[in-house]
Amino acid sequence: xxxxxxxVPDSAPLGASPHASIHEVECRIKSHExxxxxxxxxxxxxxxxxxxxEPGQFFHLLCPQTDRFQPYLRRPMSIYSYDRSKSExxxxxxxxxxxxxxxAELRPGEFLNVVGPLGQGFEMxxxxxxxxxxxxxxxxxxxxxxxxxCARLGKRPVAICSARSPELLMSTDLFRSFGAExxxxxxTEGNSGIESLTPLVEGLVRSRGIDAFFTCGSSRLVRxxxxxxxxHGIGGQVALEQHMACGIGMCQACVRPFQxxxxxxxxxxxxxxxxxxxxxxL
Amino acid sequence: xxxxxxxxxxxxxxxxxxxxxxxxxxxxxxxxxLECLGAHVTKTITRGKxxxxxxxxxxxxxxxxxxxxxxxxxxARAFIDNVVPFYASYDxxxxxxxxxxxxxxxxxxxxxxxxxxxxxxxxxxSCPNIEDDGKAFAMRPGATGDVIRxxxxxxxxxxxxxxxxxxxxxxxxxxxxxxxxxxxxVTANTMLAMAIDSRTGRVRLGNIMGGLSGPAxxxxxxxxTYQCARxxxxxxxxxxxxxxxxxxxxYLIAGARAVQVGTATFIxxxxxxxxxxxxxxxxxxxxxxxVDALIGTVAxxxxxxxxxxxx
Numbered sequence: 001x002x003x004x005x006x007x008v009p010d011s012a013p014l015g016a017s018p019h020a021s022i023h024e025v026e027c028r029i030k031s032h033e034x035x036x037x038x039x040x041x042x043x044x045x046x047x048x049x050x051x052x053x054e055p056g057q058f059f060h061l062l063c064p065q066t067d068r069f070q071p072y073l074r075r076p077m078s079i080y081s082y083d084r085s086k087s088e089x090x091x092x093x094x095x096x097x098x099x100x101x102x103x104a105e106l107r108p109g110e111f112l113n114v115v116g117p118l119g120q121g122f123e124m125x126x127x128x129x130x131x132x133x134x135x136x137x138x139x140x141x142x143x144x145x146x147x148x149x150c151a152r153l154g155k156r157p158v159a160i161c162s163a164r165s166p167e168l169l170m171s172t173d174l175f176r177s178f179g180a181e182x183x184x185x186x187x188t189e190g191n192s193g194i195e196s197l198t199p200l201v202e203g204l205v206r207s208r209g210i211d212a213f214f215t216c217g218s219s220r221l222v223r224x225x226x227x228x229x230x231x232h233g234i235g236g237q238v239a240l241e242q243h244m245a246c247g248i249g250m251c252q253a254c255v256r257p258f259q260x261x262x263x264x265x266x267x268x269x270x271x272x273x274x275x276x277x278x279x280x281x282l
Numbered sequence: 283x284x285x286x287x288x289x290x291x292x293x294x295x296x297x298x299x300x301x302x303x304x305x306x307x308x309x310x311x312x313x314x315x316l317e318c319l320g321a322h323v324t325k326t327i328t329r330g331k332x333x334x335x336x337x338x339x340x341x342x343x344x345x346x347x348x349x350x351x352x353x354x355x356x357x358a359r360a361f362i363d364n365v366v367p368f369y370a371s372y373d374x375x376x377x378x379x380x381x382x383x384x385x386x387x388x389x390x391x392x393x394x395x396x397x398x399x400x401x402x403x404x405x406x407x408s409c410p411n412i413e414d415d416g417k418a419f420a421m422r423p424g425a426t427g428d429v430i431r432x433x434x435x436x437x438x439x440x441x442x443x444x445x446x447x448x449x450x451x452x453x454x455x456x457x458x459x460x461x462x463x464x465x466x467x468v469t470a471n472t473m474l475a476m477a478i479d480s481r482t483g484r485v486r487l488g489n490i491m492g493g494l495s496g497p498a499x500x501x502x503x504x505x506x507t508y509q510c511a512r513x514x515x516x517x518x519x520x521x522x523x524x525x526x527x528x529x530x531x532x533y534l535i536a537g538a539r540a541v542q543v544g545t546a547t548f549i550x551x552x553x554x555x556x557x558x559x560x561x562x563x564x565x566x567x568x569x570x571x572x573v574d575a576l577i578g579t580v581a582x583x584x585x586x587x588x589x590x591x592x593x
Contacts, residue, residue: 022312024552062549072342072496074549115313115551245340245347246548249309250325252351253340266333266354271309 022118022248023049026111027089036168038094039138040104041080044112046089053082054121055145056239056275059089060247062113063102074115075099076244076270078142078216082117089114092141092170118247119274122146122237124153128212131155131236132204133180134225136162136192139217140171142239146214151178158208160185160200162192162221181208194224201228212236213278222281229278236278242269257282284565285572286558288320288539290517291440291465293375293401295320295540298573299530299558302521302544303379303404303444304351308368313551317372318558320540324365326379326406328355329391336488341477346499346523347545348477350492353381353406358394366399375401377442385425389432396437403439405429405464408446408471420446420471423458434463442519444468445510447502456510466517468542469506473499496545497523504536511537511578525553527560537578 027044035041050059060074080092095104106112124131124146131150133143140161150157159180163169165188172182183200185192191200204210205228213225213236222238229236242254249271257264258272258280267273286297300321301310307325310316335352342348355361361378369376378400382388392403407429408420419425426443433441443459445452447470456467472493477486503522511518520533521542533541546553561573570576 020313020315022551024313024550070344072345072549073340073347113550243338243340245349246305246551248313248551250305250307251340251349251548252325252334252354253337253349255334255337255339255354 021052022115023047024113024115025050026113029106029108029110029112030088031108032106035092035170038168039092039170040095041090041092042103042106042112043088043090044114045087046082046114048084048087050114050116051082051084051087051089053079053089053117053145055079055149056121056142056237057117057119058247058274059091059114059116060118060244061091061099061103062115063099064106064110064112066102066105068105069098069102071099071102073245074247075103076118076241076247076274078239078274079117080141080144081148082145092138092144094138115247119270120272122149122214122239122275124149124155125212129155130209131157131212131214132201132210133157133159133175134162134197134201134213134215134221135160136218136221137164137168138170139215140175142216143214144171144174147175147178147180150180156180158183158204158210160197162186162197164188194220197221198224198228201225205232205234210234214238215278217241222278226278226281237275238278238281239274240269240276240281241274244270246270284562284570285574286562286565288573288577290402290442290519290539293321293440295375297558297561298534298538298540299554299561300377300519300540300542301547301554302542303406305544305547308365310547310551314555317374318555319374321375321377321401322369322372323377323404323542324361324369324379326353326355326381327358327361327395328353328381329358329387329394331355331357338486338488340492341486343477344498346494346496347548348475348487348492348494349472350487350489352489358391362395362397366397370399377402377404379404379406379444381406385419385429385432388429389436392433392439392441393436396439400439402442402465403433403437404442404444404468405433406444406471408444408448418446418448420444420455421449421451423451423454426455427458427462430459430462430464440465442466442468444521445470445506447471447473447499447506447522452506452509453513456514460514460516464516466519466539467510467514468519468521469510469538470503470522473502495523497525499523500529504532507533507538508536508580524557525549527557527564530557530561531564531576534573534576535578535580537580539577
């Protein structure tokens with residue numbers, strides 16, 4: 001029984017394990033800007049240890065305590081971009097509740113404690129040659145790293161970007177820069193409903209040879225893609241959200257039911273997800 | 283370098299820091315080396331499979347968390363086949379937490395999980411969100427004694443009784459557990475609580491009520507630790523709201539021989555290794571050579587008033 005096993009110098013990573021793949025680190029804020037009236041882009045200076053990421057993975061953020069907001073639990077947030085060469089990690093988020101409200105008050109030069117990278121990311125299978133990326137609002141942030149991965153793999157996706165109004169459309173230039181064909185739909189133009197999207201997606205399946213669907217967030221969009229996918233034998237993946245506590249897989253708070261191995265099973269969104277097979281989602 | 287080791291009955295722990303049941307699993311090994319902990323305490327299992335409660339299973343309030351996870355369990359067999367072997371690679375006592383619906387079921391289950399690799403059994407007689415509006419064995423001395431007595435004759439392993447703050451008979455329950463053969467007490471589990479969203483009028487947990495944990499719970503469980511340490515001669519393990527080294531020191535001073543860290547691991551997954559390092563420094567600063575030298579050293583002026591006098 002040696003106490004010395006556990007005692008580490010202040011400078012050393014705490015209880016560092018050779019198998020550690022999840023890290024808790026303090027990251028300096030490089031920039032933090034509004035990208036439109038609702039969304040903010042947070043860019044962190046991050047060590048290489050947390051930048052071994054996959055598209056679709058997330059980080060668990062320790063939002064600060066402010067005068068207005070005192071969030072207690074961490075907030076899961078999907079990665080908007082990661083760049084090892086620039087040592088950058090960024091998040092695009094909508095200011096909504098106490099957690100994002102507190103985050104919005106962070107200033108460049110301050111620090112944010114992050115845990116990650118977490119969860120299972122998207123898997124872009126070799127046989128998928130013409131993927132469709134469909135997301136609404138801030139959900140596009142989750143699909144941005146996947147669009148970059150498509151570019152890296154030489155695949156040219158079609159991206160349908162949906163928003164309430166044209167000025168809230170995000171990242172369309174970013175998606176185009178990754179070689180994606182971008183189609184925008186908005187509530188104000190009246191073409192973002194399921195009744196408009198269904199024929200649009202069906203048409204793309206015929207005209208562009210779409211052979212995989214990727215989406216996140218909205219259960220409405222998931223249902224629609226499940227139905228179209230079932231009709232045409234097209235698979236795909238979905239990134240889901242759920243209330244979380246630990247984010248690592250310990251607490252079992254974030255379970256949802258999925259169709260797997262011939263029955264309905266509860267799976268942890270933080271651990272078995274956040275990315276699941278399109279037809280698994282119940 | 284202070285001697286951080288502590289004894290819980292026949293078990294010697296290399297330090298007094300261990301996880302609280304339900305806030306620890308194999309996945310934490312991806313964050314830090316679990317070898318550094320005083321003990322490994324697994325999430326409560328039931329004998330059969332259980333799905334757990336509806337979502338939302340957690341919500342936050344100021345300085346605390348409410349949970350109604352509902353003990354989802356893959357059952358005894360899956361645990362013995364998959365989880366126990368995982369921890370066998372560590373030189374750290376494995377404490378498994380079990381729950382059941384009746385005293386007899388508890389006893390049968392204890393016998394079944396008394397397998398090689400298990401160092402002690404923690405008895406979850408206090409989980410407030412199983413059935414019956416949160417009523418639990420640990421609310422009454424009679425029910426507590428009955429469960430532990432039956433388990434005592436079913437297994438040779440040390441039995442740790444995890445008590446509940448949802449009782450008006452803390453000392454009586456603690457003494458009943460000791461008399462029935464418990465080897466240690468854990469003080470305590472979460473406290474039955476509730477949260478409502480005032481804007482929507484809706485309850486914030488799928489199960490309506492849930493257990494309060496985190497810093498807001500600490501004064502209550504610290505008080506229970508003090509009461510129990512004075513009332514029994516078996517070791518008491520403090521648990522409730524521990525996040526900082528001062529929290530650890532307070533529990534040790536109150537009489538705890540070790541502590542369990544729970545919700546804080548959700549906020550910072552490296553909390554436990556940090557507390558182990560900080561404990562060594564804190565003892566050194568106080569000129570103490572061991573954890574033992576701090577345990578139960580609380581300074582009180584005069585005799586504590588009885589509960590009735592506060593009411």
